[in-house]
Amino acid sequence: MTTAKTPQPPTATASAGSAATRSPRALARQRRRASAARFWAEYRKHRAGMFGLAALVLFALLALTAPLTVGSDVASVTGAPGRPLQSPSGQFPLGTDQFGRNLLGLVIWGARVSLLVGLLAAVLSVAIGAVIGITAGHFGGWYATVIMRVTDWFLVMPTLVLAIALATVLSRSLGTVILAIGVTTWPTTARLVRAQTLAVESRPYIERAKALGGGHWHIMSRHVLPNVMPLILAQTTLIISSAILAEATLAFLGLGDPTVVSWGGLLQDAREAGAVSSGDWWYLVPPGIAIALVALAFTLCGRAMEAVLNPRLGVAR
Structure with a gap:
């Protein structure tokens, strides 16, 4: 005699499905999506931040599509399409350089x-500053004292002078420029991250995590880093603009990679060609405006992110 199985109530099935969907990973993903949606909703309220973001998207698209729009041979000095130092015209909207190359194509290619360089140098700088700031705030003691005195020394030293010294000693390449900028611009990030780490370490749940056996790596990676990450992201956007300006300065001084085209390199070529004394403004203005616009765009995005992530700043929208 077979016994009929009792059908399971719908409520039990619903609760089982609800429990399955409410797994820790699913809840974490849901919270991240909700947090990103709230961030974007607040960020859109900042007109300056939206202008900066639109400008960055435009420059990024120009840089990514440069091989298709201007071609990879735009930097070649052999077979240049125009006459040297030709003023702007229908064929060359921004004129030509001292070799007869199309300046519009060079400016677009130089964006790459x-x-x-600005992005990689900023990432290196923020990574160094974040590691030093988190470890100094977490461990404290003699380690924090020594590392903060080193940070103070880097703060009082002129960043550009240190970058020039490194770029002069090392070989002239993009890697050297990135390293020179990255290892000289981290102290501000280290100071900010250390202050935020000290504030996070004083919260009660950090004490509970330590009482439950959480080690140093667990505290720093699971509790401190997520809380200082918004500050790190905002600081990154601000440092990128400074890194782009520093790269342009090093290239203008002749310390960049001579085999690649950059905005600072174009300004240095214009100086060598005597564009200032001869009045060839089209050789100087386009790369200078491009540097100023990108630096301004990153600064506007960074300020808007600061206002969203820290509403107490009260930055005007």
Whole structure:
């Protein structure tokens, strides 16, 4: 005699499905999506931040599509399409350089190098500053004293002078420029991250995590880093603009990579060609405006992110 199985109530099935969907990973993903949606909703309220973001998207698209729009041979000095130092015309909207190359194509191609160097140098700088700031705030004691005195020394030293010294000693390449900028611009980030780490370490749940056996790595990676990450992201956007300006300065001084085209390199070529004394303004203005616009765009984005992530700043929208 077979016994009929009792059908399971719908409520039990619903609760089982609800428990399955409410796994820790699913809840974490849901919270991240909700947090990103709230961030974007607040960020859109900042007109300056939206202007900066639109400008960055435009420059990024120009840099990514440069091989298709201007071609990879735009930097070649052999077979240049125009006459040297030709003023702007229908064929060359921004004129030509001292070799007869199309300046519009050179400015678009130079965006690839300038943006790449700025991004990588900023990432290196923020990574060094974040590691030093978190470890100094977490461990404290003699380690924090020594590392903060080193940070103070880097703060009082002129950043550009240190970068020039490193770029002069090392070989002239993009890697040297990135290293020179990255290892000289981290102290501000280290100071900010250390202050935020000290504030996070004083919260009660950090004491509970330590009482439950959480080690140093667990405290720093699971509790401190997520809380200082918004500050790190905002600081990154601000440092990128400074890194782009520093790269342009090093290239203008002849310390960049001579084999690549960058905005600072174009300004240095214009100086060598005597564009200032001869009045060839089209050789100087386009790369200078491009540097100023990108630096301004990153600064506007950084300020808007600061206002969203820290509403107490009260930054005007």
